[in-house]
Amino acid sequence: MRPAAARQGRGSAVLPDPHPDRPRGRLPPGLAAVINALFAGLRWTSLRLRLLLVFSLVALVAAVSASGIAYWLNREAVLTRTQEAALGDFRQEMQDRAAALPADPTPEELQRTADLMAGSAPGYSVLLLDERPDGRTVYGAAGPDAFRLEDVPESLRRAVNDRQKATAAHDAEYHMYWQRTKPHGKPYLVGGTRIVGGGPTGYMYKSLAQERDDLNTLGWSLAIATVLALLGSALLAQVAARTVLKPVQRLGDAARRLGEGELDHRLDVSGNDELADLSHTFNKTAEALEKKVADMSAREEASRRFVADMSHELRTPLTALTAVAEVLEEEVDDLDPMIAPAVTLVVSETRRLYDLVENLMEVTRFDAGTARLVIDDVDVADQVTACIDARAWLDAVELDAERGIVARLDPRRLDVILANLIGNALKHGGSPVRVSVRVEGEWLVIAVRDNGPGIPEEVLPHVFDRFYKASASRPKSDGSGLGLSIAVENAHIHGGEITAANAEGGGALFTLRLPVDVGKVIAGGDAQE
Incomplete structure (x- = not known):
C-alpha cells in the first residue's frame, strides 16, 4: 500500500499578541517628550507644521508599506516552511509506517504505529484510524497534544475521504489535504491523508504557537522601526523647515518692520538661490x-x-x-x-x-502734529450752555444735561467741537436741535440730533471728509467744508471719536464720545495742565 499524493489546502489563523500585559493607548515617557519637543511652538496654520506633516506622512506611508510587505513575506515564508516540513515528514511517515500495517490492524498496532510516527518527528501529534467492515472504527493517537477526530474540521475530513479519479498529474485515488485552524484561540496546522488500497486514514496536528510568537516579535520590531522612521522624518522635516523657513521668517520680520515705518531696514543676502x-x-x-x-x-x-x-x-x-x-x-x-x-x-x-x-x-496744526491739549476741569453742562449762548442759539437748541457732570479735557477744543456739530445741525437739519449729555462708565457722551430729513446713505461715509459738500448742486455755501473734519480731529486728540448716523424717527444724529479724564488716556506729552 502507498499513501495518497500530497495536495495543499488553504487556511488562516489570527495570531494573538504575545505581550498581553503591555499597556495600550499610551506612549513611553521618553517618546512622548520627543514628540512634544517636535511640535512645541507650532501653530496649526504654520508652514513649518505643514512641512512636518508632509514629511511624516510620506515616511509613515513608506514605512508602513515596507513593514507590511516585509511582514507578509516573512509570514508566508515561515508558515510555508513549517507546514511543508511537517506535511512532508508526515507523508513520509505514512508511507514508511502506516502503509506497512496489515489490512485490519488491531488497536495496539495502530497505537504503536502512531507512537513511532509522533516520536520520530517531535512537534506534531498523530491520529490513525481504520474503519472495520462491521462499522467499527479503531483509533491510535500519540503526540504532545490531546488530538481527537473531533479536532479535525469536517470539511477536511470530507476532502481526505473523497476518492478522486486518477490523472496524469495525480495517479492516486486519495490526496493529502491541510488546513490552518484556531481552536480555543490557539493556531494549529491540521493535515490528513488516506492510504490507497484500504489502509488506515492518518491525521497530523501541529501547533503553530512558536511561529505565531516569532511573527508577533517581528511585527513589534517592524512597528518600532516604523515609529523610529516617523520620528526621524519629523527631525529631518524640522531641519529642512528651519533651513527653508528661516529666510522666509527673516523676510517676514523685515516686511513687518517696513510696515511699522522702518523704511531703511534691509535684508542680508547670501547665496544665489x-x-x-x-x-x-x-x-x-x-x-x-x-x-x-x-x-x-x-x-x-x-x-x-x-x-x-x-x-x-x-x-x-x-x-x-x-x-x-x-x-x-x-x-x-x-x-x-x-x-x-x-x-x-x-x-x-x-x-x-x-x-x-x-x-x-x-488743519495744518493737526497735520503737522503740533496741536496740543490744555486740560482743565470743565462743567460740561455749563460749557455747552456757554457755547450755545455765545452764538445766540438758545432759541433753536434744546439742552438735556444734568448739572454737576465734570470732565477733565480742553474746554476750547470742546467748544470748537460743539460749535461745529450744533452749527452743522442748524444749517442742514433745522431746529429744534436737541443736545443730550450723559456719562457711560469712563466716557462722556454728547449726542446732537437735528430735526431735518437725515443724511443720505451714500453721504454718511464722507461727512467728515475735508471740503466735502453733500449737495453737488450747491458747491458754494456759507461753510468751508472743514468744520466736521476739524471737530473729528479735536475729538481724536482727546482720545475720543465722533460718529454720524440717522436717528429713528428722522433727523441726523452725531454722537461725541470723549474720556471723562483725558489725562489718563493721552500719553506722550500731548496734554498740558
Whole structure:
C-alpha cells in the first residue's frame, strides 16, 4: 500500500499578541517628550507644521508599506516552511509506517504505529484510524497534544475521504489535504491523508504557537522601526523647515518692520538661490518705497508749509479787511441802495474768508502734529450752555444735561467741537436741535440730533471728509467744508471719536464720545495742565 499524493489546502489563523500585559493607548515617557519637543511652538496654520506633516506622512506611508510587505513575506515564508516540513515528514511517515500495517490492524498496532510516527518527528501529534467492515472504527493517537477526530474540521475530513479519479498529474485515488485552524484561540496546522488500497486514514496536528510568537516579535520590531522612521522624518522635516523657513521668517520680520515705518531696514543676502533672489527683490522694493515715501513726505511737508505760510500771510490783510468790513456794515443803512447789496456781500465774504483761513491754520496744526491739549476741569453742562449762548442759539437748541457732570479735557477744543456739530445741525437739519449729555462708565457722551430729513446713505461715509459738500448742486455755501473734519480731529486728540448716523424717527444724529479724564488716556506729552 502507498499513501495518497500530497495536495495543499488553504487556511488562516489570527495570531494573538504575545505581550498581553503591555499597556495600550499610551506612549513611553521618553517618546512622548520627543514628540512634544517636535511640535512645541507650532501653530496649526504654520508652514513649518505643514512641512512636518508632509514629511511624516510620506515616511509613515513608506514605512508602513515596507513593514507590511516585509511582514507578509516573512509570514508566508515561515508558515510555508513549517507546514511543508511537517506535511512532508508526515507523508513520509505514512508511507514508511502506516502503509506497512496489515489490512485490519488491531488497536495496539495502530497505537504503536502512531507512537513511532509522533516520536520520530517531535512537534506534531498523530491520529490513525481504520474503519472495520462491521462499522467499527479503531483509533491510535500519540503526540504532545490531546488530538481527537473531533479536532479535525469536517470539511477536511470530507476532502481526505473523497476518492478522486486518477490523472496524469495525480495517479492516486486519495490526496493529502491541510488546513490552518484556531481552536480555543490557539493556531494549529491540521493535515490528513488516506492510504490507497484500504489502509488506515492518518491525521497530523501541529501547533503553530512558536511561529505565531516569532511573527508577533517581528511585527513589534517592524512597528518600532516604523515609529523610529516617523520620528526621524519629523527631525529631518524640522531641519529642512528651519533651513527653508528661516529666510522666509527673516523676510517676514523685515516686511513687518517696513510696515511699522522702518523704511531703511534691509535684508542680508547670501547665496544665489530663489530665496536670495527674493531677498534682493525685497531690498529693491524697500529702497524704492523709501524713496517714494521720502518724496511724498517732502511734497506733503512743502504743501503743508505753503498752506501754513499762506494762511499766516493772509491773516494780516484779512484782519484789516475785516475791520473795514465791520465799519461798512455799520454804515450800510446810510449808503446808496444800489451800493448797499454789494457792501453786504463784501462783508459776508470777508468773514467767510477769515473763517476759512482760521480753519486752514487749524488743519495744518493737526497735520503737522503740533496741536496740543490744555486740560482743565470743565462743567460740561455749563460749557455747552456757554457755547450755545455765545452764538445766540438758545432759541433753536434744546439742552438735556444734568448739572454737576465734570470732565477733565480742553474746554476750547470742546467748544470748537460743539460749535461745529450744533452749527452743522442748524444749517442742514433745522431746529429744534436737541443736545443730550450723559456719562457711560469712563466716557462722556454728547449726542446732537437735528430735526431735518437725515443724511443720505451714500453721504454718511464722507461727512467728515475735508471740503466735502453733500449737495453737488450747491458747491458754494456759507461753510468751508472743514468744520466736521476739524471737530473729528479735536475729538481724536482727546482720545475720543465722533460718529454720524440717522436717528429713528428722522433727523441726523452725531454722537461725541470723549474720556471723562483725558489725562489718563493721552500719553506722550500731548496734554498740558
